[in-house]
Amino acid sequence: MSGLQAIRYTRGKLEVLDQLRLPHEHHYDDVATSEEAFDCIKAMRVRGAPAIAIVAALAHGVELHKGACKASTATETISYIDSRLDYLKESRPTAVDLTNAITHLKSVVRAVETSTLEQAAAKSAVIDAYIAAAEEIFRKDTETNLRIGEHGSKWLLDNAPVKSPEGKISVLTHCNTGSLATSGHGTALGIIRSLHSAGNLYHAFCTETRPYNQGSRLTAFELVYECMPATLITDSMAGALFATKKAERYISAVIVGADRVVRNGDTANKVGTYALAVLARYHGIKFIVAAPTTSIDLQTTTGADIKIEERKPEELTQISGAVVGSNGKVDISRVARVATAHQEIGVWNPAFDVTPAELIDAVVTEKGVVVKSENGAFDFRDIMPERWAAVIEK
Template sequence: MILTLEWTPDGVRFIDQTKLPLEESYVLATTYQQVADVIVTMVVRGAPAIGVSAAMGVALGAKDTDALTTEEFAPEFEQICEKLASTRPTAVNLFWAIDRMKVLFLRLQGQGASLDEVKQSLLDEALTMYDEDIASCKAIGAHGADLMPDDGGVLTHCNAGALATCGYGTALGVIRGAVERGKQIHVYADETRPFLQGARLTAWELMADGIPTTVLCDSMAASLMRQGKIKAVVVGADRIAANGDVANKIGTYSVAIMAKEHGIPFYVAAPWSTIDRATKTGEDIPIEERPAREVTHHGGKQLTPHGVGICNPAFDVTPAKYVTAIITERGVLRSPYSESLAAGELVSQS
């Protein structure tokens, strides 16, 4: 299994996704500030992986503190959390993971735990999140496998695979689950401009698994749908609002509209940590604006005229009406999502 990130005695080790697919190299973050930089520069990316990375960043900051007591460490802990929370605004898993670490710290502080106990508990929690993420992805794959066609083309956008999680993947986890059951799936991977996560990462993952894959320009999807080559679409998500609106990589909204027009099911695969019931609709989801250089340059070469205006939102929002089902580790949810998401939340609390 691809090791997207892992805790080591020296720091947090990440596969450098900016160098894939031609170079498999790794980055070692030895401070929480370096973990934050790894998230911002997209060395690591994908909502679930970002969340666990942030949790490990908090644990790393605690490990390296010069404080002598838990009370001395408290202001520094808040600073660590604020730094990591400022990295990327759209992926709700980031804030979910940091909030989980905050709740643990406050509980330990209230219990009078020593700083050594706090350090170990924060690390244990981050490692638990890591294991939970892989287990969630495999459960998502199992739930979603039945929804995939027995044979034929499945389209995906961006990369919601092992590289976007701690392992196995969400959307690609569904595809992997279907293939493991003997389904003859051919994946069509949108290249996903401008960062090319589909062309670079999804294709690399699936080829390593021996799953037939074809990369296509984003503008080719509608034509293939019209030709009957696409039987289903499955994508990941960075945040799902309480009404079922889905924020995912820019271009997902277009794919959803095209799927609806051609009568093709459009599935969203995501762990429960991606669901944000505090955000009522997609209109309330903050959309990250990425640097203009990602559009103006490629491979170090400038592609656009000097001074031209650039629009580079990292995500768009797909209204719930275009989503056939949301696949989570708790099962497959269907419209009306305000009800099915609420019911899923109640299950977790019982």
């Protein structure tokens, strides 16, 4: 598994890799409070739906471990935890992993039996339960990603419309969904990593990805780090790539992650995903969404009800980075911010778009691969029966 770590944690200490400094500099921020976690998430120093949820959960755990809660009873402690989690929930509204993690953590602390304990012991029991649950979210994410990689690579090998003479396949991915977006291995990039480790990847393409260039800054970095055969393109080159059917450029699948998959299969992901799905359908290329079940939102019926976050205009009109010297080498000690457009132009900068379920061939989860039924709809009840029953059949 990849040695890259976006999150480093031991009880009482959380360090988060500042991904705005990548690929030129590795710097970890100490995150010890909910406010620091909120700022880290909002500023996108950490990003990726699973990683956002993990950082929020663990940051509050560190806070509790260090005695931030001054409540004296279990009831007051639960109220304090609720308020901090509700605050953290507003840091990134589109990604459902954060909401699901918060709902789970609230449920855990309410399940602690404190009626027979003294007040101090009851408070301690609630805090201990919270910290253990937050740590379990972190641990389970890596296990989940490995299973997604296993299920997705197998399904793709069985269903790829074209392979190389050696039986290998080429794919394209969008944005960043690897170790930097999760606790390790990744979701969509995890499938590509699994293909590569088994000797079944011919070539991987990654898009530059607007806004914030997470494909060129982060995914390209991971692909090089893992020594995978890979090529970077701009978002607008995908159609030309799909139409060029030769050698490694004969793409079998587009594999993307998800910030939210709703009940009918509509998927919110980094803006540009929808366009790739349309292009893939036209060219007969499989379109695969890799998403842990924590990213599936059964309470939202269709993608029309997903709140789409909009980012600052400056993210499109300006860019910052390490300076390249006259010798062609990157100087990380010199950082510059430059204008890439007229600063008075109006900007529309949605961070995500919604891909309709009809354009998606498969949703790969840690529980298995979900494909559309005969009526053309996704049905998630078999992979998450308890949540389905709680939401749909109540």
